[in-house]
Amino acid sequence: MKMDLRDFIKKxxxxxxxxxxxxxxxxxxxxxxxxxxxxxxxxxxxxxENVKGYKNPVLTSAxxxxxxxxxALGLPxxxxxxxxxxxxxxxxxxxxxxxxxxxxxxxxENVIEGNNINLFDIPVPFMYPKDGGRFFGTAVYxxxxxxxxxxxxxxxxxGMILDEKSVGxxxxxxxxxxIMLRQYGERGEKMPVLYVIGGDPLGxxxxxxxxxxxxxxxxxxxxxRGEPIDVxxxxxxxxxxxxxxxxxxxxxxxxxxxxxxKEGPFGEYTGYYSGKKSDEWPKPWIxxxxxxxxxxxIFWSTTVGKPITDTHMIQSLNRxxxxxxxxxxxxxxxxxxxxxxxxxxxxxxxxxxxxxMYPGHAQQVADAVMASYTGHYGLKGIIVVDDDIPADxxxxxxxxxxxxxxxxxxxxxxxxxxxxxxDPSLPIWEDYMDRRSLVSRIQMIATIPFEWKRKPMEIFLDxxxxxxxxxxxxxxxxx
Ligand SMILES: Cc1cc2nc3c(=O)[nH]c(=O)nc-3n(C[C@H](O)[C@H](O)[C@H](O)COP(=O)(O)O)c2cc1C
Ligand SMILES: [Mn+2]
Numbered sequence: 398m399k400m401d402l403r404d405f406i407k408k409x410x411x412x413x414x415x416x417x418x419x420x421x422x423x424x425x426x427x428x429x430x431x432x433x434x435x436x437x438x439x440x441x442x443x444x445x446e447n448v449k450g451y452k453n454p455v456l457t458s459a460x461x462x463x464x465x466x467x468x469a470l471g472l473p474x475x476x477x478x479x480x481x482x483x484x485x486x487x488x489x490x491x492x493x494x495x496x497x498x499x500x501x502x503x504x505x506e507n508v509i510e511g512n513n514i515n516l517f518d519i520p521v522p523f524m525y526p527k528d529g530g531r532f533f534g535t536a537v538y539x540x541x542x543x544x545x546x547x548x549x550x551x552x553x554x555x556g557m558i559l560d561e562k563s564v565g566x567x568x569x570x571x572x573x574x575x576i577m578l579r580q581y582g583e584r585g586e587k588m589p590v591l592y593v594i595g596g597d598p599l600g601x602x603x604x605x606x607x608x609x610x611x612x613x614x615x616x617x618x619x620x621x622r623g624e625p626i627d628v629x630x631x632x633x634x635x636x637x638x639x640x641x642x643x644x645x646x647x648x649x650x651x652x653x654x655x656x657x658x659k660e661g662p663f664g665e666y667t668g669y670y671s672g673k674k675s676d677e678w679p680k681p682w683i684x685x686x687x688x689x690x691x692x693x694x695i696f697w698s699t700t701v702g703k704p705i706t707d708t709h710m711i712q713s714l715n716r717x718x719x720x721x722x723x724x725x726x727x728x729x730x731x732x733x734x735x736x737x738x739x740x741x742x743x744x745x746x747x748x749x750x751x752x753x754m755y756p757g758h759a760q761q762v763a764d765a766v767m768a769s770y771t772g773h774y775g776l777k778g779i780i781v782v783d784d785d786i787p788a789d790x791x792x793x794x795x796x797x798x799x800x801x802x803x804x805x806x807x808x809x810x811x812x813x814x815x816x817x818x819x820d821p822s823l824p825i826w827e828d829y830m831d832r833r834s835l836v837s838r839i840q841m842i843a844t845i846p847f848e849w850k851r852k853p854m855e856i857f858l859d860x861x862x863x864x865x866x867x868x869x870x871x872x873x874x875x876x
Contacts (some may be wrong), residue, residue: 398472399624401641402595402695406456408468415442423449424531428801429432429524430507432457433700438686438705444695451520458696459536459598461826462708469598470621478714479736479789485718486735490725493612494619498630503769504596504629507690515561519644520696524662529672530557531745532663533564533592535708538604538694538696539674540591540636542576543611545579549637549793551614553605554684555701556592556683557660564646565591565660565680569818570834571774577679580733582652590650590683594697595643597626603695606715607771609723615865633686643676643697645689650681658682662694666712668703669821705739712743716771720747723769729762730754736788746778746819748794760809763840767811775817777841802843810839 400408404827409415422428422445432443436458445455459465466481466854467474475485488780521531534556541550550573556564568575574590581588595733599621604615615637615669619625628637638645638825657679661672672678701708713736721735737743751762759781766772783801786793816836823833845852866873 398620398653399627400469400471400597400599401639402456402598402643402697405459405469405657406442406695409442409459409465412464413441413470414464414468414474415444416440418443418445419447421447421449424455424520425523426453426526428455428522429698429700432698433702436461436700436705438634441577444866445520446812448520450727453520453693455522456522457522457697457699458535458699458707459699460602460710460714461705463710463714463719464546466602466710469602477789478710478739479734479790480785481718481763482714482717482735485715486721486725488620488623488723489617489718492620492701493616493842494622494625496615496619496637497625498637498639499627499629502592502629503691504638504640504642504645504689504691504823507694509688509690510686514685514784516558516564516646516685518562521558522698524700525670525702527670528663529659529661532556532557532698533558534566535699535701536601537592537594538600539566539574540593541577541588541640542636543577544584546585546611549613549615550577551600551604551618555663557658557663559658559682563658564683564685565658565662566682567663567680571815576610578650578652580613581650587649587651587684589636591631591634591638592646592648592683593639593642594645595691595695596639596641598624600626600639600642602711602715603705606712607719607774609726609770610720617859624820627730631689641691642689643691643749646683646685647687647689648683648685649865650683653682654679661816664702665819666701666706667706667819667821668742671819696875699840709739709743713737713739714743716744720766720769724749724762724765724772725756727765729765729767731784732760734788738789738791744775745820746780747772747776747778748780748782748788750782750784750786750788750843753844753847757845757848759842759844760840763842764810767814767838767840774815775836776814776838777810778841780841783844797843801845802841807842809840809842811840814838 627640660680662670665671731752818833
């Protein structure tokens with residue numbers, strides 16, 4: 398069933414998952430601080446209806462607890478993160494559904510061009526004290542097209558307002574839009590882009606998912622929805638835009654690094670600022686040519702910042718889903734469950750449960766994770782456990798690490814692998830970007846070795862006695 402941001406907000410409200418903040422709040426620090434503290438209390442999504450100096454509302458914390466993912470995905474409220482990821486994997490390994498082109502939609506209600514464009518007219522929050530500016534792009538995605546193959550990519554990349562008509566973009570090396578930008582550079586062309594807020598709430602979820610190259614996140618959205626997403630061919634870029642989006646910036650990015658500009662710092666999802674010296678890492682930026690807005694548009698934002706906010710929940714859900722999809726696509730047998738915990742910022746550690754079928758199977762799983770599209774980027778550790786341990790049951794994973802894991806025997810270290818430059822455990826040297834581009838990895842195999850003839854004997858309760866005790870439970874005078 399189709400869903401846009403307004404349907405999502407309505408459903409959240411019906412489930413007691415959204416609160417409207419009527420009190421006036423300042424876009425400068427106050428809004429983000431209310432949102433962040435609310436997120437730390439595991440509070441509801443917030444719709445700020447009275448932002449000082451603005452008349453449009455701001456939505457935050459849409460995905461900061463698992464209940465709102467279930468609403469967005471059309472699943473029963475209460476479904477676990479791991480099960481929602483399994484659902485995503487099952488749909489994404491079946492049939493992807495490409496978007497459906499339509500001629501009109503509410504996104505076309507207001508079209509602003511030329512000197513009438515002023516990004517400061519939008520209630521964009523200023524988040525953290527040492528941020529370099531106001532971040533228009535947090536709960537957002539960028540639409541770009543591979544100039545050679547026509548593949549349309551959706552990617553969530555942060556965007557800071559540089560001036561009335563410019564948004565700086567942090568396209569980390571190797572991200573799909575970054576690779577495409579270099580392709581446009583080789584052709585001596587500017588890259589057409591759309592920067593989208595709102596529309597189907599799965600846009601932000603899939604836009605920030607590490608979906609394999611040449612696969613369009615728009616088609617994954619369709620698969621998750623069970624029907625195509627309605628898009629309009631945007632006039633000046635030719636790119637597909639969600640017909641129900643709240644705000645779309647259409648413009649061009651100059652691929653020439655000489656024209657890049659200062660962006661950041663920003664209080665990132667690691668819990669640290671990134672881009673502290675903003676001149677060390679100049680950024681490409683969107684030259685905004687046209688702005689599309691729905692009547693009474695809703696601005697959508699997320700606080701990013703220290704775990705756990707919706708950024709970490711999103712990464713946990715979509716990276717678990719894509720890692721699981723990758724492992725299924727690689728036809729690795731025996732996978733029972735996969736989990737990338739939000740506490741790992743939703744990206745640094747993975748746990749996989751496997752039913753072993755041959756010697757070395759658990760090791761194969763660890764190797765496959767690290768060779769997969771999701772697992773090859775920024776992951777620092779993988780823990781493999783047996784099939785009796787659900788990947789998302791941390792108490793049991795810790796039991797496996799304590800009783801089925803012999804550190805030297807069961808550990809493999811990988812010296813160099815692709816990192817995220819935002820990882821604060823990597824040194825910031827003069828040649829910052831180079832030193833931060835590689836990280837080491839650990840594989841911990843916390844399984845009972847398949848090849849052992851004599852295996853430890855696990856304790857189970859006597860079934861008959863257990864049943865008897867449970868049947869008479871009330872008589873023991875315990876709770
Ligand atoms: C709130 C949020 C902000 C993000 N900001 C950035 C960013 O600024 N730069 C970046 O490269 N990735 C960022 N990411 C991660 C990307 O969205 C993610 O790696 C995704 O796979 C990128 O799309 P791509 O694989 O099509 O390149 C962010 C994710 C979230 C949830
Ligand atoms: Mn992609």
